[in-house]
Amino acid sequence: xxxxxxxxxxxxxxxxxxxxxxxxxxxxxxxxxxxxxxxxxxxxxxxxxxxxxxxxxxxxxxxxxxxxxxxxxxxxxxxxxxxxxxxxxxxxxxxxxxxxxxxxxxxxxxxxxxxxxxxxxxxxxxxxxxxxxxxxxxxxxxxxxxxxxxxxxxxxxxxxxxxxxxxxxxxxxxxxxxxxxxxxxxxxxxxxxxxxxxxxxxxxxxxxxxxxxxxxxxxxxxxxxxxxxxxxxxxxxxxxxxxxxxxxxxxxxxxxxxxxxxxxxxxxxxxxxxxxxxxxxxxxxxxxxxxxxxxxxxxxxxxxxxxxxxxxxxxxxxxxxxxxxxxxxxxxxxxxxxxxxxxxxxxxxxxxxxxxxxxxxxxxxxxxxxxxxxxxxxxxxxxxxxxxxxxxxxxxxxxxxxxxxxxxxxxxxxxxxxxxxxxxxxxxxxxxxxxxxxxxxxxxxxxxxxxxxxxxxxxxxxxxxxxxxxxxxxxxxxxxxxxxxxxxxxxxxxxxxxxxxxxx
Amino acid sequence: xxxxxxxxxxxxxxxxxxxxxxxxxxxxxxxxxxxxxxxxxxxxxxxxxxxxxxxxxxxxxxxxxxxxxxxxxxxxxxxxxxxxxxxxxxxxxxxxxxxxxxxxxxxxxxxxxxxxxxxxxxxxxxxxxxxxxxxxxxxxxxxxxxxxxxxxxxxxxxxxxxxxxxxxxxxxxx
Numbered sequence: 001x002x003x004x005x006x007x008x009x010x011x012x013x014x015x016x017x018x019x020x021x022x023x024x025x026x027x028x029x030x031x032x033x034x035x036x037x038x039x040x041x042x043x044x045x046x047x048x049x050x051x052x053x054x055x056x057x058x059x060x061x062x063x064x065x066x067x068x069x070x071x072x073x074x075x076x077x078x079x080x081x082x083x084x085x086x087x088x089x090x091x092x093x094x095x096x097x098x099x100x101x102x103x104x105x106x107x108x109x110x111x112x113x114x115x116x117x118x119x120x121x122x123x124x125x126x127x128x129x130x131x132x133x134x135x136x137x138x139x140x141x142x143x144x145x146x147x148x149x150x151x152x153x154x155x156x157x158x159x160x161x162x163x164x165x166x167x168x169x170x171x172x173x174x175x176x177x178x179x180x181x182x183x184x185x186x187x188x189x190x191x192x193x194x195x196x197x198x199x200x201x202x203x204x205x206x207x208x209x210x211x212x213x214x215x216x217x218x219x220x221x222x223x224x225x226x227x228x229x230x231x232x233x234x235x236x237x238x239x240x241x242x243x244x245x246x247x248x249x250x251x252x253x254x255x256x257x258x259x260x261x262x263x264x265x266x267x268x269x270x271x272x273x274x275x276x277x278x279x280x281x282x283x284x285x286x287x288x289x290x291x292x293x294x295x296x297x298x299x300x301x302x303x304x305x306x307x308x309x310x311x312x313x314x315x316x317x318x319x320x321x322x323x324x325x326x327x328x329x330x331x332x333x334x335x336x337x338x339x340x341x342x343x344x345x346x347x348x349x350x351x352x353x354x355x356x357x358x359x360x361x362x363x364x365x366x367x368x369x370x371x372x373x374x375x376x377x378x379x380x381x382x383x384x385x386x387x388x389x390x391x392x393x394x395x396x397x398x399x400x401x402x403x404x405x406x407x408x409x410x411x412x413x414x415x416x417x418x419x420x421x422x423x424x425x426x427x428x429x430x431x432x433x434x435x436x437x438x439x440x441x442x443x444x445x446x447x448x449x450x451x452x453x454x455x456x457x458x459x460x461x462x463x464x465x466x467x468x469x470x471x472x473x474x475x476x477x478x479x480x481x482x483x484x485x486x487x488x489x490x491x492x493x494x495x496x497x498x499x500x501x502x503x504x
Numbered sequence: 505x506x507x508x509x510x511x512x513x514x515x516x517x518x519x520x521x522x523x524x525x526x527x528x529x530x531x532x533x534x535x536x537x538x539x540x541x542x543x544x545x546x547x548x549x550x551x552x553x554x555x556x557x558x559x560x561x562x563x564x565x566x567x568x569x570x571x572x573x574x575x576x577x578x579x580x581x582x583x584x585x586x587x588x589x590x591x592x593x594x595x596x597x598x599x600x601x602x603x604x605x606x607x608x609x610x611x612x613x614x615x616x617x618x619x620x621x622x623x624x625x626x627x628x629x630x631x632x633x634x635x636x637x638x639x640x641x642x643x644x645x646x647x648x649x650x651x652x653x654x655x656x657x658x659x660x661x662x663x664x665x666x667x668x669x670x671x672x673x674x675x676x677x678x
Contacts, residue, residue, distance in 0.1 A: 050666055116663075117663050123641070124620045127620050129665070131666045266539050295637055297575065301576075301577075332536065333539075334533065335533050348525065357514060360513065364568050370633075372661040444669055
């Protein structure tokens, strides 16, 4: 069976993509188990020391972001590789740096007891009376530094690749089309190429923000410098964290642009509107970050209002262009139902459902009573687990099936739907507990919030989600060897050139 | 604000979205139809939905301005504070300058921290979160609230180390 992604020269890039994706998926499964144990602990079905709980949520939070981002990076390598020359050395250097960073995190947490949460809110990481050692804080920060560096190197590889293919970054971002109001003629970049380029530029900016945040922390950790402004640091860390999560989601959307048309049998063309909203990410991804700071009243009211308007505004292009475009693509399309297409449609549901929860929380008076409750993990788990994550693992499944020629059994499609049902039940319990006022990052349930019962129900749904994932993981494992071998074989298939579809 | 009101609004909108999504998915299979009319129909829906969302979200934004918790707006809405409580957070305890405040009248909490970030969360007798503000080292945040009589529990809502869960205090409103 002919592969839609493999051609005569991109086998090495696809192998890099497989490594990124499979390592990311393995990390995701492992850290998902930690998530389940935390829900069981809240359900009082599993005794857990609060100190261990705090270590688990630090590991789970930091690791999940890193795992899914790594998978998304691999996916983008795969979709670019047929027509964009990616520097393999940069891809592997980026991967090694990234993995090195990931390895530091469990060392810091499980051996050194570091548990300041994945947001490492200054000055907590260097407040050692909280229960961890100086070296463990250093190791954790080093982990973040290497992950950021690895991601930065990957961004560089993407930018060099797309700029080389399209004759400059402007063209790779479809600026001639965007700024001509859609009148530009000739082939345009694929949507996924525009997403990759925009996110890579944004990613390098985010890495720089992360570096600015980490420098004073390293300075204080090594006793080279004193305290710095806590408000400035809070803005920096939320800007960095907000960006890393959001750009993962949009990379996932880039993968959807690439493979959903194959299952719907219809093209997702590069129109002026779609190219415009992808470029709009430079603003629409940035402005909402102020909503993380609503409860820091000293951050000045105009910034809070920008956060609220930005949060409302950022939802519009997602809903009106990507989601509506995707639903239009599949409507009465004679859809080919397969694990990837099912996961993508679940991802549409989760992205919007979680987005509604996010907009509710982004409304400042409501944030007064929902901020730092379980409403926060509720909405981000919804658009992450049931949005970005579903997109990325949909692509992983598509890639391995595409390369291995594997024909999935019906049970795998059932597992994909169960992923959605298990995930939806799991997050709904979070939403209810959040509305009831249950604080997030609490090692024990608070009486009167119903959290123990809700966590028990949530655990059952999480177990269902886990079973579905276990089946899909088994399926993926079986496909890995034939997929890998396929990339090693010489191919005579022609190289796909960027055509992208004319502007419509 | 009753915390279940936004939850119900969320559930209603979320259910509407789920129905629309399910309706589309149910029609994704079967014999394929021509795409061009669907593409054009999508554009028609997009334009109307855009206009509707601008109106709804614009109204939500304007309405939220009146309910902002920030000092100037809160004082305009609730009146000038008649009592003031200084709140100092430190790992892992709260120090309140007074543990009894007047009922039914605006009270200002001046909240700061001497070490790391903490979250000053006020829980009512029903167990629901009534209001909150961050306690940040080097800054003082001013929270103005009008509370009904009863006993209120203060919980830390910003993770501050393993003993974070035990960082509690209480005050009475009479």
